[in-house]
Amino acid sequence: MTVMLASSAGQEQAAPVAGGRVIVGVDDSPGGLSALRWAVELARSADAPLVAVRAWALGLPRHGGLRRHGDGRGHVVLSFAGGEPRQAAARLVRQAFRAAVGGVPGDVDVTIETPEGNPGPVLTQFASGSCDVLVVGTTPGHGLKRAVHGSVSAYCSAHLPGQVSVIAAGPPGQNPAGPAPASTRANRPGPVTRAVRW
Secondary structure, eight states, rough: OEEEEEOOOHHHEEEEOOOOEEEEEEESHHHHHHHHHHHHHHHHHTTTOEEOOOBBOOOOOTTTEEEOSOOOOOOOOEEEOOSSSHHHHHHHHHHHHEEEEEEESTSSEEEOOOOOOHHHHHHHHTTTTTOOOEEEEEEOOOOOHHHHHHHHHHHHHSSSSSEEEEEOOOOOOOOOTTTOOOOOEEOOEEEEEEEOOO
16 A cells, blocks of 8 residues: 655655655656655655665666677677676766755665666566555657657556656756655555656
8 A cells, every 4th residue: 555645736646654665766867867856855754765776788778788780690799898787877876866866865764776677677576565666757758769668657657556656857948956846645545647747
């Protein structure tokens, strides 16, 4: 069971119940920074531990990989030019914390996880506890990218109904690292099916 929070925009977001954690999928997109900011505030207000997860996968250019066609028979060669992908993921998490909230907060119990794998399944596995809440960001306007790679927020929402808060990036020109609005508790549990825009 999850409890719902009402944002300043009047929309509801899932909140952890006693013993639950706030799990946040981390990236450095505008939606990802808004989600991280929201997750920090949620963990702080619920006095819940925060688990910041940055999944990475071999062969994805965004994660440092390079895809090359090998011998012309359809084989794909995956290669990395130096640097450990897990270290790059941890570095991105620290940079996202700095951009979103000025650094890893000292008043919230934070764990940083950098597992290998597809982000959707990895995040749903981390947030599989019935008292956990998963926070993910979304950035509107990336239709082709979503069509090719899929939507992490849609995957998570479909696999963890009622436990996922999808936070949209703010309007163009708004600083995604700006201050997060204060949230208040509401007593209406149920699934979250829409994004909140900061």
